[in-house]
Amino acid sequence: MVDMNIPDSLLVKKYIDGNEAALSKLIKRHESRIYGFIFSKIKDKDITNDIFQDTFIKVIKTLKSNSYKEEEKFLSWVMRISHNLIVDHFRKTNRMPMLRDNDQFSIFSIMSDNSLNIESKIIIDQLEIDLKKLLEELVDDQKEILIMRLYCNMSFKEISEEKKISINTALGRMRYAITNLRKIIEKNKIILN
Numbered sequence: 001m002v003d004m005n006i007p008d009s010l011l012v013k014k015y016i017d018g019n020e021a022a023l024s025k026l027i028k029r030h031e032s033r034i035y036g037f038i039f040s041k042i043k044d045k046d047i048t049n050d051i052f053q054d055t056f057i058k059v060i061k062t063l064k065s066n067s068y069k070e071e072e073k074f075l076s077w078v079m080r081i082s083h084n085l086i087v088d089h090f091r092k093t094n095r096m097p098m099l100r101d102n103d104q105f106s107i108f109s110i111m112s113d114n115s116l117n118i119e120s121k122i123i124i125d126q127l128e129i130d131l132k133k134l135l136e137e138l139v140d141d142q143k144e145i146l147i148m149r150l151y152c153n154m155s156f157k158e159i160s161e162e163k164k165i166s167i168n169t170a171l172g173r174m175r176y177a178i179t180n181l182r183k184i185i186e187k188n189k190i191i192l193n
Helices: 008-016 020-042 045-064 074-092 118-136 140-150 156-163 167-187
Strands: none
Touching: 008 020, 008 045, 008 074, 020 045, 020 074, 045 074, 074 140, 118 140, 118 167, 140 156, 140 167, 156 167
């Protein structure tokens, strides 16, 4: 049983300071959620295991190189890494998941990758870069909620538990984030298509 009283941030610090067991505790604490998230997108146990392992290889490399930003929530950060590896997997295999329901929406779900030519792929990659730049203009609490919801696929209930805020606060921050993104897009006359 993993001691849930030790915060993730302290375990990360212990691991960076050389305590290898601290990383094992972090992995045990979050493995079912991360593995479940990956499997929900991939639907293949072997590939899910590979992506899960690759996720933690990236985590280890980043922590060992002192590139981890401590203001980030560990789970959100790891979920973002796994999300990016899932996207990389679909790009490499030249297939994108089909849109199943509105709760599972992702920008990549609406692309039929088989018909994309090189120019379209470059445009899509640039759109993804532009979207990430737009997110950087949001205040941290709004940006974090938006990333947790859209990129980590977390429900508002999960977000409220993770951030220790009410569901209404999480919903409000999401609403403000979307409103502010629209204002930034209009102010800068950005065309996202």
